[in-house]
Amino acid sequence: MAWTRKILRVDLTNGTCKSEPLNMEWAQQYLGQRGLATKYFISEVDPKVDPLSPANKMIMATGPLTGTPASTGGRYSVITKGALTGAIACSNSGGYFGAELKFAGWDMIIFEGKSPKPVYLSIENDKAELKDAAHLWGKTVWQTEEIIKKTHQDPQIRVSSIGRSGENGVMYACIVNDLHRAAGRSGVGTVMGSKNLKAVAVRGTLGLGGLKDAKGFFAAATAAKKVLADNAVTGQGLPAFGTQVLMNVINEMGALPTRNHRDVQFEGARGISAEAMAEKRPSDGKSHLVTNAACFGCTIACGRISRIDEKHFSVVNKPEYWGASGGLEYEAAWALGAANGVGDLEALQFANLICNEDGFDPISFGATVGAAMELYDLGILTKEQIGMDAPFGSAEALCKLAEMTARGEGFGKELGLGSARLCEKYGKPELSMGVKKQEFPAYDSRGIQGMGLAYATSNRGACHLRGYTVASEVLGIPIKTDPLTTDGKADLVKAFQDATSVFDSAGVCVFTTFAWTLADLQPQLNAACEGEWTMEKLAEVGERVWNMERLFNNAAGFTAKDDDLPPRLKTEAAKTGPAKGLVSGIDKMRPEYYKARGWDANGVPTKETLARLGL
Amino acid sequence: MQVIFKLYATLQDYLPAEAKKTNSFPLEVGPGTTAQHVIEQFQLPQKLCHLVLIDGRFVPPAERATRVLKEGETLAIWPPVAGG
């Protein structure tokens, strides 16, 4: 229904919920979701705000295509100042929550202040109220969703909530919806917890309406779905093998960060890959993978639903984990596995279940365990401090530490700091593998050079989803580039970042871009949304959103020196594989990128650039 | 001479039974054998041979018929796949 033109403003301090009209002038400049919500956010929040103070705000936003029949049109994002990073945060989630919010008649919810006691927001179409959540505080995500559905006697309510980690101040807590879909990165769940907001429960029955050209839209959406179906990646590869198919690819290319980036290839990669998930295990003759799954309106269905081995040590006497549940996706499998040298697939799924159940980011958690294991290996952290032996490769340590982090127990509290704060605390800041205090995802920037630049310049800290040049450097989408060279990567990263900003502002999933370009999205947006949405206008929106986020970060105190990688990636060459002998060429790429962006040598957008983008 | 041959994702259907658990097996090839020769020997559908790597390095489609395998090298092939 394109925009509903309505915003819900929730003042948590005073316990009020008010409707206000959407600023349609801004909608024409920033589209929706990531772009439009960030515009609201930076217009209302001081960039220097402490992320965990009541003065920080948090926005849950849909895009104009959320809730429409556009393929993957079920996305929503959470925009705030990230607890983990102190930078602009925008975490995107699938599942069904976003579409339900739209069906209830809301483009976005702006949360401000801090509730004096735990509450949850209940929305039923235009009725919105804050309700007491004393009985939900201390409960997991899974329990919270169940209790809310029972209380309202409505199994069709969609719930987004934090688990115990968000209450306990784990710096990389997520907001989880539909049990295993999450606004996962940068600590958006930590911000939600700091506001005493436990959950948002939505029921929307207003349906679809308000498309500019309904007939044209359905034709455009149908044509775009055919593009996805006919494409070998989105039509066959992703549904059959999920993102996890990359485990062996990236390992073979020597770009699979292993043991806190000491190595770039993991000897156990095959055992934790999509291929391993699909084969029958000796213990019970069943495969780990049960089926694939789709988010709202998605015709790709990349999601994985798996069943853990009931005999695995992690779940003995814990039948609550024996059912089919979400995972493993590539990023989680890498972070919980290769990053720590753990090659036990069932252990990874257990840790992943705990991350979903109590709402914390498996990428940041896994990578922080990797850093702790290196500190243990160096003798800086001891068995007594951690509460167990924690060498690289220990599946037992991984599983126990996941539970301790979820509950805020013992050393789990320290792991909840994230790797940057943990390594700083123990005098080894250089061992934190991340950018802007956010841990790297699953690609080593020595073996995939463009990703190093994408990480260093990502506005929300190290992230693969802001500019996924892996598509080009590894998979040849849209064209193949050489992963081992820095040449041309500045322009490539910029192009991916700007295009992704548009997809993230539209309400669709970025995985469509394995088949779609902006030219496939444009006719859908143009038919759905009021105004003229040309290719040129969309390209400008993408660049405008990127620069707007950058301006916020600059005003928050980030400088060019924060657009950098840890020394390990710049001085310790890859030991094996095609990148053997290579370090990251970030120092060469950074100035080229600033130039391509129209920024000065300090990474500040020039007056001309800002004027060109109307900023 | 011997090379290592790896097939993944849907291409694993073309693996010999003993290699299903590892996706990888040693392959005897004669001198002058190219990547394309191996693809043909195993009757792999051309359009499924999307990502062809020798020792982790990409071999563009145009070079598959000329890139000769050397002793001990690893040839790994995937159909069109992606992740995130």
Ligand code: SF4
């Ligand atoms: S492609 Fe995957 S993550 Fe994206 S909407 Fe579909 S199922 Fe969800």
